[in-house]
Amino acid sequence: MNTSTRRLMAMPLMAGITFALIWLAIGALLLSLLLHFTSMKESNLGMMAFIVHSFASFVGGFSAGKRAESKGWYYGSSLGVFYGLIIIIVSFLATDVSLSLHSFILLLTVLAAGAFGGMIGVNLRK
Known part of the structure; x- marks a missing residue:
């Protein structure tokens, strides 16, 4: 790894957002495969999306906390707020979804998951 890549990954929030978005992509791929190859209904997708977002925020918070020390x-x-805002902005731009109670609940959920992941990441570093 070159010096600029190491410096970028050393910044806790950038590394956390990177890992959160990677896990979001993996989760979205798994959900689409489940939807295609199983008898899972699209009506179940909302709750599964919350789980994927929570897990991605948790992993991002874990990574950020581990790097922050x-x-x-x-x-x-902080990662949870940034991640939630990114998701809300992308959903607004891609599907023209307006802000609602669902958006607020998503923001609170990823904030809590990111904070929990950050606390675990700091404590597992030692």
Whole structure:
């Protein structure tokens, strides 16, 4: 790995967002495969999407907390807010979905998952 890549990955929020988006892509791929190859209904997709977003935010918060070495809850919850805003903005631009209670619940869920992941990431570093 060259020096600029190491420096970028050393920044906790950038590394966390990168890992969160990677896990989001993996989760979306798995959900689409489940939808295609099983008898899963599209009506179940909403709850499964919440689970994928929560897990992606948790992993991103974990990564950010592990790199930060302290204040894991701060870096994890910051990551959760940024991740949630990215998801809300993308959903607004891609499908013209307006802000609703669903958006607020998603933001709170990923904030909590990111903060929890950040706290675990800081404590597992030692």
